[in-house]
Amino acid sequence: MAGCDFDTGIDNKDKQYNEQSPIFYEPRFFNDEGFTLKIRPISPNDTDAWIIFVNGLSPNSKYYRFHHIIKDVCAKDAQPFCSIDYINSFALIAELVKDGLPEIIAVGRYTRINKSTNAEFAIVVDDDFQRRGIGAEIMKELAKVASMNKITTFEGYTLIENYEIINFLTKCGFILKVVPRTAMQHVSFPTDRMVGVRGFEPPTT
Ligand SMILES: CC(C)(COP(=O)(O)OP(=O)(O)OC[C@H]1O[C@@H](n2cnc3c(N)ncnc32)[C@H](O)[C@@H]1OP(=O)(O)O)[C@@H](O)C(=O)NCCC(=O)NCCS
Secondary structure (H helix, E strand, C coil), rough: CCCCCCCCCCCCCCEEEEEEECCCCCCCCECCCCCCEEEEEEEHHHHHHHHHHHHHCCCCHHHHHCCCCCCCCCCCHHHHHCCCCCCCCEEEEECCCCCCCCCEEEEEEEEEECCCCEEEEEEEHHHHHHCCCCCHHHHHHHHHHHHCCCCEEEEEEECCCCCHEEEEEHHCCCCEEEECCCCEEEEEEEEEEEECCCCEECCCC
């Protein structure tokens, strides 16, 4: 199964990053009416939950996330998405806190492009849980982790009709650069500069 179609023609490919140890991410909790979510890094033990999550997404959410119609995913597909190195590849999941098997509600991830300071980002939230602030919470946390891992820029292609992702990223406070291309738009933004978000420096340019 292919992931998002992301640009690999990066600006920062000459910049170096330092090899380092994975950062420790303290799980966070997200409370809404009637449910609590635990936001934590994905692990290889999450493959079954990841498969159920992806196969349960609506065709529209799958299309926006993966840029084409995907068939049901299987364990072989799940393995690379759940086995990450926590530095150059990182994924945060929102897990429903309840009895029984873990249930994934959202996944945000980044993958460093070669050894640059840029990374591809992707995010998707279960259709029944969209518009409750979960995506924003994950995306902002992911940017903080990326910044700590010396990733300065998130980038990726999104479908031109997916205006929602532009609204969403803008509402998160990211300072977007959007370049339209045929059928797609290339979106990039700094991981450490957001408008109106405490803990982040305001833009200087
Ligand atoms: C885009 C996506 C991740 C947003 O997640 P979410 O949890 O629903 O977003 P939030 O509730 O945190 O939204 C924060 C803000 O973003 C904006 N936003 C989010 N979804 C939006 C939509 N469908 N249309 C317009 N604006 C939207 C809103 O301003 C929203 O704030 P508000 O609800 O107070 O108005 C989710 O809709 C999704 O999974 N979409 C399908 C996959 C996708 O497009 N991924 C991107 C490509 S990798």
